[in-house]
Amino acid sequence: MKTKSKIKMAKIMLFLTAVIWGSSLCVIKSSIDSIGPMYIIALRFSIAVVILAAIFRKKLKLLDKDYLKSGLIVGICLFLAYSSQTIGVAFNMPGKNALLSAAYCVIVPFISWAVIRQKPKTNHIVAAFICTAGILISLFAGGGELNKGDVLSVVSAFLFAAHIVSIAKYGSGRDPILMTMLQFLVCAVFSWIAALILKEPSKAIWNATSISAVLYLGIACTAICILFENIGLEYVCSEESSMIMSLESLFSIVFSVIFFKEAITVSTAVGFTFIFVAVLITEIFGNKDIVSLKAKKDKSSLLN
Numbered sequence: 001m002k003t004k005s006k007i008k009m010a011k012i013m014l015f016l017t018a019v020i021w022g023s024s025l026c027v028i029k030s031s032i033d034s035i036g037p038m039y040i041i042a043l044r045f046s047i048a049v050v051i052l053a054a055i056f057r058k059k060l061k062l063l064d065k066d067y068l069k070s071g072l073i074v075g076i077c078l079f080l081a082y083s084s085q086t087i088g089v090a091f092n093m094p095g096k097n098a099l100l101s102a103a104y105c106v107i108v109p110f111i112s113w114a115v116i117r118q119k120p121k122t123n124h125i126v127a128a129f130i131c132t133a134g135i136l137i138s139l140f141a142g143g144g145e146l147n148k149g150d151v152l153s154v155v156s157a158f159l160f161a162a163h164i165v166s167i168a169k170y171g172s173g174r175d176p177i178l179m180t181m182l183q184f185l186v187c188a189v190f191s192w193i194a195a196l197i198l199k200e201p202s203k204a205i206w207n208a209t210s211i212s213a214v215l216y217l218g219i220a221c222t223a224i225c226i227l228f229e230n231i232g233l234e235y236v237c238s239e240e241s242s243m244i245m246s247l248e249s250l251f252s253i254v255f256s257v258i259f260f261k262e263a264i265t266v267s268t269a270v271g272f273t274f275i276f277v278a279v280l281i282t283e284i285f286g287n288k289d290i291v292s293l294k295a296k297k298d299k300s301s302l303l304n
Contacts, residue, residue, distance in 0.1 A: 003235075006235050007235045007236065009231075009235075010231055010232040010233075010234065010235035010236050011232065011236055011240075011244065013228035013229070013231055013232045014228065014229065014232035014233075014236060014241055014244040014245060015244055015247070016225075016228055017225045017228045017229050017232070017245065017248075018244060018245050018246075018247040018248045018251060019247075019251050020220055020221055020224070020225050021221060021225060021248045021251075022098070022247070022248045022249070022250070022251025022252045022254070022255060023251065023252075023255050024217060024221045025085075025089050025094035025095075025097055025098050025252055025256075026094045026252070026255045026256055026259050026260065027213045027216055027217060027221075028040060028086060028089055028094075028213070028217070029089050029090075029093075029094050029256075029260065030209060030213060030259075031209055031210045031213035031214070032086070032089065032090050033090075034204065034205040034206075034207065034209065034210040035200070035204050035205075035210050035213070035214070036195060036198065036200030036201075036203060036204060037083070037086040037087045037090060037200075038083070038086075038191050038192075038194040038195035038198055038200055039191075039195040039200040039201055039204055040086060040213075040214070040217070041079075041082050041083065041086055041187070041188075041191040041195075042188055042191035042192045042194075042195050043214050043217075043218065044214070044217045044218050044221075044222070045184045045185075045187045045188035045191060046188045046192075047214075047217075047218030047219070047222065048184045048188075048218065048222045049181060049184045049185050049188055051218075051222065052177065052180060052181045052184070053181060056177050056178075056181070059175055059177050059178040059181070060178070060181075062175055062178050063178070067174065067178060067179070067182060068182065069170075070170035070171065070174060070179065070182070071179060071181075071182025071183050071185070071186055072182075072186055073166055073170055074163065074166045074167055074170055074171065074179065074182070074183040074186075075182060075183035075184070075185065075186020075187050075190070076186060076190070077159065077162050077163040077166045078163050078183050078184070078186070078187045079186065079187040079190040079191060080159045080162075081156055081159035081160045081162070081163050082156075082187065082191075083191070083194070084152045084153075084155045084156040084159055085097065085101050085152070085153065085156035085160075087152055088101075088148070088149045088150075088151075088152030088153045088155075088156060089149065089153075090149070091147055091148040091149030091152070092147065092148075092149025092150060092152075092153060093149075093256050093260055093262040094252055094255065094256040094260060094262070095252050095253035095254075095255070095256030095257065095262045095264075096138070096149070096150070096153070096253075096256075096262070096268070096272075097149060097153045097252075098248070098249045098252030098253065098256075099138075099249045099252065099253065099272050099275050099276065100135065100138070100150065100153035100154055100156075100157060100275070101153050101156045101157050101160065101249075102157070102246075102248070102249040102275065102276075102279050103131050103135065103154070103157040103275060103278070103279070104156075104157040104158070104159075104160035104161040104164070105161075105246075105278075105279045105282045105283055106124070106127045106128050106131040106278050106279065106282050107128075107157055107158055107161035108161045108164050108165060108282075109121075109124040109282070110124070110128065110161075111158075111161050111162055111165045112165050112168070115165050115169060116165065116168060116169055123281055123282070124282060126281065127278040127279075127281040127282045128278070130274050130275075130277055130278040130281070131274065131275050131278035131279070133271075133274050134270075134271045134272065134273070134274025134275035134276075134277075134278060135154065135271065135275060136271070137267055137268075137270055137271035137274060138267070138268050138270075138271025138272055138274075138275070139271070167179070229245075232244075242283035242284055243280065243283065243284055245283075246276070246279050246280060246283050249275075249276065249279070250276065253272065
């Protein structure tokens with residue numbers, strides 16, 4: 001296949017990944033009452049671990065205490081981030097949840113500054129102000145009231161940012177596939193513990209919708225999308241790939257409007273636009289250090 005054809009196919013793969021990931025919160029929203037948030041996360045990441053272990057079992061030979069320690073720290077960050085986002089979508093619309101969570105892109109430079117001493121650039125500070133304004137407008141303009149879903153979505157943005165920085169700090173110099181297996185295993189274990197404490201497995205209602213949701217999240221939103229993402233990142237520059245992948249939050253809104261009749265008022269539209277612009281500023285015009293952070297996140301989080 002010629003290089004131009006490969007680049008074109010890579011862009012299509014990245015676009016499809018953004019579409020599928022954009023639909024994931026709607027899928028979770030449709031099944032969360034039947035399965036339970038912790039049970040969904042447990043099943044999703046268990047499937048991911050099994051798939052990875054089956055394909056890359058030779059990587060397990062690299063395991064040592066340092067890998068286990070790093071995997072534990074990164075895995076806990078991942079568990080907390082997904083828990084807050086998944087529980088948040090139970091109290092919120094998928095589109096709003098996705099866009100508020102997407103603010104993690106803007107938060108990463110500041111957590112990176114605190115943890116690994118990478119000072120934010122001017123564009124990051126500008127993006128932070130724009131994003132903050134967008135969040136405040138979308139939450140409070142037009143007489144809106146803050147709900148649990150809003151709070152958890154914003155919290156998840158900080159936790160996802162912490163997860164990316166933890167990968168940069170503890171995943172450096174380590175095999176990304178093995179680190180992925182470890183963090184997913186940790187996330188799955190903590191999710192199973194939480195699900196059992198909450199007795200979610202015994203309360204689960206299994207039907208065509210819930211079974212399809214778990215399979216979709218475990219296969220389409222994990223293995224297939226990650227395959228597409230990794231191929232795409234090989235042929236598409238980081239700025240363009242970031243712009244394509246940032247469409248995920250917009251697709252979340254589109255799917256939420258279609259399937260859940262999510263209302264988009266003028267104030268929320270303005271707020272969402274501010275947040276999306278801030279994400280684009282950070283993604284496309286970020287300095288090389290932050291691009292490197294994002295690249296490490298992309299390579300380590302093999303099953304988003």
